[in-house]
Every structure is written in C-alpha cells, then in structure tokens.
Amino acid sequence: MxxxxxxxxxxxxxxxxxxxxxxxxxxxxxxxxxxxxxxxxxxxxxxxxxxxxxxxxxxxxxxxxxxxxxxxxxxxxxxxxxxxxxxxxxxxxxxxxxxxxxxxxxxxxxxxxxxxxxxxxxxxxxxxxxxxxxxxxxxxxxRTVAELRARGSVFWLVFAPLARDATAAAMREVVAEIHARAAAGEERNELYTALLVMAAIDPWGHNLRKELIMLFDDREMEKKLLRSMPIIGEMILEAERQAAQRGEKRGEKRGEKRGEKRGEKRGEKRGEQKGEQKAIAELLGRLFARRVGRRPTAEEEQSIVERALAMGPGEVEDALLDLDAEALVRWLSEPTVTSLSKP
The missing domain is CATH 3.40.1350 (Trna Endonuclease; Chain: A, domain 1)
Structure with a gap:
C-alpha cells in the first residue's frame, strides 16, 4: 500500500x-x-x-x-x-x-x-x-466523521478525510482538534502529514487535499510539516527492500535457468538500484512540486536522483525545503557536487 x-x-x-x-x-x-x-x-x-x-x-x-x-x-x-x-x-x-x-x-x-x-x-x-x-x-x-471522533483519539481522526460524510468544514474542525489535543509539535505535524496522505486516497471523491493544504499554507508550517517526515526515509528504505526482494527473485529465476549465480546477483543489484531511484524520484519530486508549483522535468528529476545518491536524500530534502523556487531550479541545473551549498 x-x-x-x-x-x-x-x-x-x-x-x-x-x-x-x-x-x-x-x-x-x-x-x-x-x-x-x-x-x-x-x-x-x-x-x-x-x-x-x-x-x-x-x-x-x-x-x-x-x-x-x-x-x-x-x-x-x-x-x-x-x-x-x-x-x-x-x-x-x-x-x-x-x-x-x-x-x-x-x-x-x-x-x-x-x-x-x-x-x-x-x-x-x-x-x-x-x-x-x-x-x-x-x-x-x-464510517462517518462522528463515528471516528467517537473513538476518542486523535489517531483515528487522521482517517477523517476518508469518511463518507467528510467535508471541508469537518476538516477544519479535525485540524483544530488535533492542534489542541496532540501533546507535542512533532507529533502534531506527523498527524497533519497523515491527514494529507489519507486525503490523497479520496475513496468518495471529496477532493479535500487542497482544502487541507490551505490550512497549512504558512511557510513555516509547511517547512515543519515536511520536515516531520522521517516517514520519507522509511518510504525509501521500504522501496529499496521490496526492490531487493524483486531483484533477488528475478536473479534466482535466471540462475535456475542458466545455472549461473551471476544472474542472481545482477538481478538483485539492478532491482535495488531501480527501486531506490524510483522511490527517490517519487518522494522528493513531490517536495519539488510543492516548492516550485509544478512537477520536475525529466532533467530535474534525474538531477534530484543523482544528488540524492551522491549526497544522501536528507541533504536534497533540505535543499527542497530551504531554497526558494528560483534558487532550487538553478541549483538542480548545476553539476552535482558532494556537499550542499546554498546561494
């Protein structure tokens, strides 16, 4: 999922x-x-x-x-x-x-x-x-928003965008309730992130994601919200793990047919690399879109992947959060270096 x-x-x-x-x-x-x-x-x-x-x-x-x-x-x-x-x-x-x-x-x-x-x-x-x-x-x-609220925890409130009767007004109330009841800022931001992820599923066609983003449409809030995602690192690790498993299975299949162990190793390696690059492009590409207002071009996406592999996803994430749109586009057009230097 x-x-x-x-x-x-x-x-x-x-x-x-x-x-x-x-x-x-x-x-x-x-x-x-x-x-x-x-x-x-x-x-x-x-x-x-x-x-x-x-x-x-x-x-x-x-x-x-x-x-x-x-x-x-x-x-x-x-x-x-x-x-x-x-x-x-x-x-x-x-x-x-x-x-x-x-x-x-x-x-x-x-x-x-x-x-x-x-x-x-x-x-x-x-x-x-x-x-x-x-x-x-x-x-x-x-379920309804009221049924989820009746469960008595902000944990279940993150499912509110999925409810059959979810509305923009209900989302404002949910965000206010999370803000009041979450114990710490870090946890609050993680719950906000979960709200956005749930809104993207949108099983009833409510289209509430934009409404939620508007509620967080403050630059400092946006930075805190996106920084709250050790989830990003977990997603990349999970994609790498799944890709490694797929690569291993493909390699084993080739190895059985050819009787060669090299097939297994090549399949596993290619699977790991392809899965890692796809995860980085997808996840960090979303941050780019939020900062610049459009999806990255093929060249920009490739630059994001190359920099993440060379410098680590964390440093590229910092650039996507800290640089303004013009500086970010310029930075991605420059040759890849091993350390982040912000204009």
Missing amino acids: GNADITLRHIARRRPGDLARVFVPEHRSVEVLGWIDTQVTKLERRLDKALRLRVGGELRVLHVEFCFALRDDVPDQIFEYLGFLFTALRNEAPGEPVPPIESVAVVLSGRRQRLPATGKRRTAWPERRFSGTHFRIDAVYQ
Whole structure:
C-alpha cells in the first residue's frame, strides 16, 4: 500500500493504546505491553503489525493490517502473517501456550456497498467443516466523521478525510482538534502529514487535499510539516527492500535457468538500484512540486536522483525545503557536487 501503510504504521507506534482500545471488548481493561519483535518476525520484516496486550489480566495479541482495499489476496496475507506470528510466539516461549491472536484488516477504500464485519481464509477441503482463520474488517472509509471522533483519539481522526460524510468544514474542525489535543509539535505535524496522505486516497471523491493544504499554507508550517517526515526515509528504505526482494527473485529465476549465480546477483543489484531511484524520484519530486508549483522535468528529476545518491536524500530534502523556487531550479541545473551549498 506504499505511503499510506508506512505513514499509518509510523503514527501507530506513537499511540498503540489508541489503536488497540477500539478492538478490545467494551468494559475490559487493556494494557499495551509492546510491539512484538522476535527473530521470526524480523525475517518476515513487518515488525510493527502485532501488539502484545493484557486484556482483563489475560495475555492477548492484536494483529492489524492497514489495507488500501479489501483485495482478494488480503485473506491470504493475513493467514500467512499469522503463521509467522504464531511461530514467533511459540519459539519465544517454548512449552508455554501461545496467547490468543485477533486479526483486523483496517480498510481505507473500496466499494460503496457495506463491507462485511468479518472475513475468512478457508484452508480445509470444501466438503469438510471450516478450518482456517477469521479476521475482523474495519472499513474506516465507510464510517462517518462522528463515528471516528467517537473513538476518542486523535489517531483515528487522521482517517477523517476518508469518511463518507467528510467535508471541508469537518476538516477544519479535525485540524483544530488535533492542534489542541496532540501533546507535542512533532507529533502534531506527523498527524497533519497523515491527514494529507489519507486525503490523497479520496475513496468518495471529496477532493479535500487542497482544502487541507490551505490550512497549512504558512511557510513555516509547511517547512515543519515536511520536515516531520522521517516517514520519507522509511518510504525509501521500504522501496529499496521490496526492490531487493524483486531483484533477488528475478536473479534466482535466471540462475535456475542458466545455472549461473551471476544472474542472481545482477538481478538483485539492478532491482535495488531501480527501486531506490524510483522511490527517490517519487518522494522528493513531490517536495519539488510543492516548492516550485509544478512537477520536475525529466532533467530535474534525474538531477534530484543523482544528488540524492551522491549526497544522501536528507541533504536534497533540505535543499527542497530551504531554497526558494528560483534558487532550487538553478541549483538542480548545476553539476552535482558532494556537499550542499546554498546561494
């Protein structure tokens, strides 16, 4: 799901209790013990998908998947992750019972018709009784702004642009509520960033992204907002990881056919480089568009990528935030150097 998934996981780390409380039975106490992080989940590379909880004094686990849409492969992904998660918990405490696990798919867009409250992945033979897994479906885009607000946390307010009754007036109220309730400026800016990412999904055609940008249309606010995105670095790392996996698979396939290990290495290397350059061009190109008012030309985009690879994405991000439009265009037309010098 790209940017939305990374953004939501990032802010969920700050407020795991707010994420969990909505899915715990009413009137039951809940204590968050932490994100599950074991050797098996490290191999699976999705460390922040499952929370260890104590609900009414009992150990439990909550597994959450943020889904752009309830595609046909979502049940498969949830079942697959449950296998990794169960193995991780079992290896973590040999001989001890594995805590009960609840899986939830938080869905951000899709059909207008109401989604079911429960999904399933059947593994048994058709003529046998059900065997497999059930999971909860929380279609946040089908809820109202009032329903999201009733969940009692600014974490759930970031989904307000997805609500079926979202309006410009409602977004102004949501931004004001986040401003009043978020504890620190850094967290507030991260929540604002999440609002913009959610508005870009726009499942109902509300076109609220421009309205939200206008609410942040102050130069200092814009700089703080964009600087609040360690999310950018995470997106680049995630793109690199996925590209490496794709490259490795292509390389392995060539190696099997040709019996050559070199094919695997070349495929992996090309996949890593292509994925890294695509991520940099996409993410930093957006910052360029906000500063200059247009998308970068092919030459400017290539310059952004070359400078990010030579100097690091962080320094190029600084230039995109600090230089005015004219100076930025001039800087990108100059030969690439290894350190940033601002006119």
